[in-house]
Amino acid sequence: MYIKKITQILRKLEIITYASVRRTSDWWQNVSLGPPDPILGLTEAYNLNKHPKKMNIGVGGYKDDEGKPYVLPCVREAEAIIAGKKMDKDYAPIQGIAEFNEQSAKLAFGGESYVIRNSLNVTVQAVSGTGALRLGGAFLKNFFPGSKIIYLPSLTWLNHVPVFKHSGLDIKTYKYYDPETRTLDFCGLMEDIGNMPENSVILFHPIAHNPTGVDPTREQWVEISHAVKRKRLLVFFDMAYQGFVTGDLDADAASVRLFIDECHHILLAQTYSKVMGLYGERIGAFTVITGSEEEAGRVLSQLKILIRAMYANPPLHGARIATEILKSEKLTKQWTDELKGMAQRIISIRQKLKQGLEREGSTRNWDHVISQRGMFCFTGLNPEQVKKLTEDFHIYLNTNGRISIAAVGSNNVDYLAHAIHQVTK
Ligand SMILES: Cc1ncc(COP(=O)(O)O)c(C=O)c1O
Structure with missing residues (x-):
């Protein structure tokens, strides 16, 4: 009591600082200064x-x-519709808003896709593209029976490495970009796939590769699909730019749909950051393609457990905006015009x-x-x-x-x- 009183008086006189009083709890003394984010x-x-x-x-x-x-005018319109509905602010379900998940899957695979007709896709709302990748990383770490190595293209989006490392996966790279020709190193890519151990995970950018802007052609994607199948690799597509290249949503999703048509059970990360300009809303989706509706149910149950532990429930507003746009023919048309x-x-x-x-x-x-x-x-x-x-x-x-x-x-x-x-x- 007496010491406390003296301390208070000394602090008032600024003779001792708060930090020196609490010297016994210098827990963070050895935390080194981290570098600023490269981007x-x-x-x-x-x-x-x-x-x-x-x-x-x-x-x-x-x-x-x-x-x-x-800010895209279609987003402003969607927001006006949402404001008019006076919606509640209750928690979203753990896996996100059902209509948003359905619309996101349709956007990626096409409404008539067999995976949607047969309920083979498990699509959950994610905290944007980064969150979708991180959730995917956690799912792989916990449930993928193959190797815990994920192969990333050399080069790739800078954040892929920390996201997957943080998920507990090991990172390796495969040849992708040839700096001499400034084009795709297709031979190197195929050679590296041929050398990968079976049952590994490989990540592709399906469109508008970041950072190089260099994508495989349709014919090259077909060859990649066959090589991947021969090696029994699990493909993780990170689709951040659907519609951004041509303004045509179907054309820009062609590589993902090709792999679906060729019966690959892919993972997919989607984000509305770039394509709807919803950067700060943090809205995206994560999909696992499964072999049966029953398997889909089991996968969903585990994704919900992972989400619950990571952030409990996803945010509402961005999902509501994307849903309003995607479910309305008029707003979707306006969106694609704005994308173009x-x-x-x-x-x-x-x-x-x-x-x-x-x-x-x-x-x-x-x-x-x-x-x-x-x-x-x-x-x-x-x-x-x-x-x-x-x-x-x-x-x-x-x-x-x-x-x-x-x-x-x-x-x-x-x-x-x-x-x-x-x-x-
Ligand atoms: C290839 C790629 N994936 C994922 C993301 C993640 O974006 P966000 O988390 O902002 O949706 C980006 C953003 O630049 C990206 O370029």
Whole structure:
């Protein structure tokens, strides 16, 4: 009592600090300072920069032509409908909103797919694409009877590695991108699949590969499907960009549907972050394709147990928005028109960037700026050139040279072309 009183007086006089009183509980003394996130850390640095021409083209978020965040008009309409319904705020079921899960499965596989007609898919709501991958990782770690290795393409989305490591899986890579030709290393990919142990897990980006923008052709997907089958590999598709490449939802899901038609029992992660611009709503889905309705029931029961332990129940708002859009023919049509608009703006910026580089007098081959697909361009810039872009031109991007074309506008594409030429000539 007496000591407590003295301590209080000393603290008032600022003679001893709170930390020194609590010296006995220095539990976090050995926690080292972690590095900033390789992608989101760029935004922090960008925000501190006051240069008028600064550009943040590291983060994969779609912006309008003036560089402002874009909320799709169909999303605004869906929100107005939801607001009018005065819905409750009760917990969602553990596996999420049933109608959302049904619509998400239809979006990926097509309404007439045999997996849906025969209830072979277990589709649950997930905390966006990242959450779907993490849930998938937990499911594999706990229930996949094969190896606990997941093969990722070399290169891949930077967060794949920590997400699957955190799930307790071992990571290996397979050849995917050839930096010399800036195209798919198809021979290397097929060779690596041939060398994988049977009953391993392999992850594919079904469309708009991040970060390279390089996808297999239809014929190559067919060959990949056959090789995967020969090796009895479990395929995990991470579909973050359905509709973003062509504006055609069916065309962009072709590789996933091919594997379904060829009777692969795949896993699938979906996200509405990019395709509906619902980044901060954290809305996605995770699917396991099973062999029978009875097996689907058992898988669902275990996914619910995993979800309960990870975050209990998913959030409501994003799922309600996506459901309103997907279940209404009118809103779906509007959404796909808006998707096409986004896809076309990206294609036009690609063309302007290439033309700008040529106008600047660059003699390098920039064909890949146009041939790569989706939100990103894998420029081929090396870390030294990236550093110069940031230091001399206030342009922020990841050291791997990936730029988000979707964050470039008509008003600054020429500045970007000029800067890239200056650091590459
Ligand atoms: C290939 C890929 N997968 C998954 C995600 C996860 O996105 P989110 O968690 O924001 O939905 C992204 C986001 O950039 C991505 O590019």
